[in-house]
Amino acid sequence: MGAVKSKRMPRAVREQQMLDAAVRTFGQRGYMAASMDEIAELAGVSKPLVYLYLNSKEDLFTACIRREAAALTAAIRVGVRTDQPADRQLWDGLLAFFTHTAQNPDGWSVLHLQARIHGEAFAGEVAAMREEIVAFVTQLIVVAAREAHRDPDLAEREVAGLAEALVGAAESLAAWANATPGVTARQAAATLMNFAWAGLGNLMEGRPWAPPAA
Amino acid sequence: MGAVKSKRMPRAVREQQMLDAAVRTFGQRGYMAASMDEIAELAGVSKPLVYLYLNSKEDLFTACIRREAAALTAAIRVGVRTDQPADRQLWDGLLAFFTHTAQNPDGWSVLHLQARIHGEAFAGEVAAMREEIVAFVTQLIVVAAREAHRDPDLAEREVAGLAEALVGAAESLAAWANATPGVTARQAAATLMNFAWAGLGNLMEGRPWAPPAA
Numbered sequence: 105m106g107a108v109k110s111k112r113m114p115r116a117v118r119e120q121q122m123l124d125a126a127v128r129t130f131g132q133r134g135y136m137a138a139s140m141d142e143i144a145e146l147a148g149v150s151k152p153l154v155y156l157y158l159n160s161k162e163d164l165f166t167a168c169i170r171r172e173a174a175a176l177t178a179a180i181r182v183g184v185r186t187d188q189p190a191d192r193q194l195w196d197g198l199l200a201f202f203t204h205t206a207q208n209p210d211g212w213s214v215l216h217l218q219a220r221i222h223g224e225a226f227a228g229e230v231a232a233m234r235e236e237i238v239a240f241v242t243q244l245i246v247v248a249a250r251e252a253h254r255d256p257d258l259a260e261r262e263v264a265g266l267a268e269a270l271v272g273a274a275e276s277l278a279a280w281a282n283a284t285p286g287v288t289a290r291q292a293a294a295t296l297m298n299f300a301w302a303g304l305g306n307l308m309e310g311r312p313w314a315p316p317a318a
Numbered sequence: 319m320g321a322v323k324s325k326r327m328p329r330a331v332r333e334q335q336m337l338d339a340a341v342r343t344f345g346q347r348g349y350m351a352a353s354m355d356e357i358a359e360l361a362g363v364s365k366p367l368v369y370l371y372l373n374s375k376e377d378l379f380t381a382c383i384r385r386e387a388a389a390l391t392a393a394i395r396v397g398v399r400t401d402q403p404a405d406r407q408l409w410d411g412l413l414a415f416f417t418h419t420a421q422n423p424d425g426w427s428v429l430h431l432q433a434r435i436h437g438e439a440f441a442g443e444v445a446a447m448r449e450e451i452v453a454f455v456t457q458l459i460v461v462a463a464r465e466a467h468r469d470p471d472l473a474e475r476e477v478a479g480l481a482e483a484l485v486g487a488a489e490s491l492a493a494w495a496n497a498t499p500g501v502t503a504r505q506a507a508a509t510l511m512n513f514a515w516a517g518l519g520n521l522m523e524g525r526p527w528a529p530p531a532a
Contacts, residue, residue, distance in 0.1 A: 136437075220434050220441075221435055221436070221440075221441045222435070222436075222437065223435060224348065227435045261498070261501065261505075262509060264498075265494060265501070265506065265509040265510075266509060266512075266513055268490045268491050268493075269491045269509065269510055270487070270513070271490060272487045272488070272489055272491065273482075273483035273490070274483075274486070276482045276485060276487070276489070277486065279482075280478070280482040284475070284478075287479070291479075295479040296479075296483055299480055299484070299514060300483075300513060
């Protein structure tokens with residue numbers, strides 16, 4: 105809206121460039137090995153400007169985690185249309201997740217790997233994102249079970265466990281897919297859908313697997 | 319065999335007592351908050367003796383990770399009898415895993431949580447254990463697929479992905495089960511078996527889930 109001078113880049117734009125450079129550097133070289141010098145250089149700004157905008161390496165890393173977490177959860181929410189049948193919602197959600205993590209391997213490395221191994225403060229940031237995704241998946245399963253008219257038979261605790269299992273499987277598979285040449289997002293999503301859907305589908309139809317006697 | 323003096327405890331026994339105390343302290347209070355003082359006190363030995371035997375806090379933590387990792391993989395291997403049908407092997411393996419993690423919540427906290435968030439050296443120790451478990455599960459799925467005579471149709475890469483998904487789901491579910499009052503090992507194992515088996519079972523019989531057109 106008008107008054108931004110053409111020669112000076114708005115602070116928000118510069119900050120995003122710094123975060124782009126930081127995510128790439130943290131994701132590829134690791135939190136410890138990454139230096140503020142190389143992040144500033146990659147962003148095309150001076151190191152003092154990085155400190156002026158983002159305060160410290162810790163704060164810069166925290167900002168990276170928050171931005172990447174928000175982008176990932178947004179990608180999943182946008183991918184899922186809640187007017188679709190349950191299996192289609194799950195497929196769309198998985199495809200959105202694996203597409204996003206494949207297209208943003210450095211962001212995924214920051215979230216899944218780097219943020220988890222460098223202390224409790226960073227790990228807590230990721231845990232908050234994870235809880236949001238688990239809640240989203242739980243809701244998806246609850247609605248699907250209700251549609252299948254098995255709601256009373258699929259206990260709330262069971263659904264919470266299923267959501268934890270699904271999210272853990274997706275995290276593990278995304279790390280593997282990104283580390284394995286030639287595995288596409290669609291293949292990873294199909295593998296997990298195959299793994300998960302027939303099981304979940306049977307459960308919702310009231311056909312649980314029967315354990316042998318204790 | 320004979321010459322151990324009754325008043326002096328063998329070094330190996332003392333070391334195990336120190337590791338017991340360390341796993342409990344690291345698991346419950348976290349790696350950073352745990353002090354060598356409280357570990358020595360809990361073990362009933364002097365702090366210098368802990369340093370004499372285990373060298374440093376880092377080395378003590380590494381020893382804890384290695385002991386707990388070996389105990390967990392051993393529990394799974396002992397639980398699975400390879401002369402059983404595939405679904406029984408999977409069930410026995412899951413039950414052994416969830417029983418062990420439920421009975422050793424501090425050990426699981428060390429492996430799944432503490433060892434992952436305090437730097438790359440500790441995380442690498444856990445990654446090695448994880449690779450061993452993934453390889454074990456992969457082999458289980460390969461043999462099961464061969465038994466179902468679908469071996470050529472279930473590609474090696476697909477099996478590797480399924481094993482990653484299953485291990486990730488199990489890790490996630492074990493953390494949830496230990497943090498959720500009233501969830502038994504048997505319930506957690508049944509939840510994952512339900513989630514996984516119908517899906518895997520269908521896959522092995524050559525009935526994959528069909529994704530919608532791209």
